[in-house]
Amino acid sequence: MRPVDLQVVIPKVTEVSKNQQVLKDAGEAGQSITASQFQEQLQVMKQKVNVLPRAERLQVTPEKENGKREKDKKREKSPHRNGRHIDLKI
16 A cells, blocks of 8 residues: 555544444444343243133033033933934925
8 A cells, every 4th residue: 555545544444443333332232122122021921821712721520521421321322313213304
């Protein structure tokens, strides 16, 4: 490089370095804000009660299971279920 070029480049180096530092700081600030928002969101999700849909909450209890078995037995004993009964509508 020539000395004349150095006289122009050296002042611009400080300007460019300042701009680069500002951009770097802005990026870091954005990341820290995003991280803090994420932490707040996680905290809220930990405290929130999750409600399951009705279909997922249904459980088979022994009482319901016994009632279902009794209904099945009644159907098996029914005389109309033996294949000899024909139901006609006119």
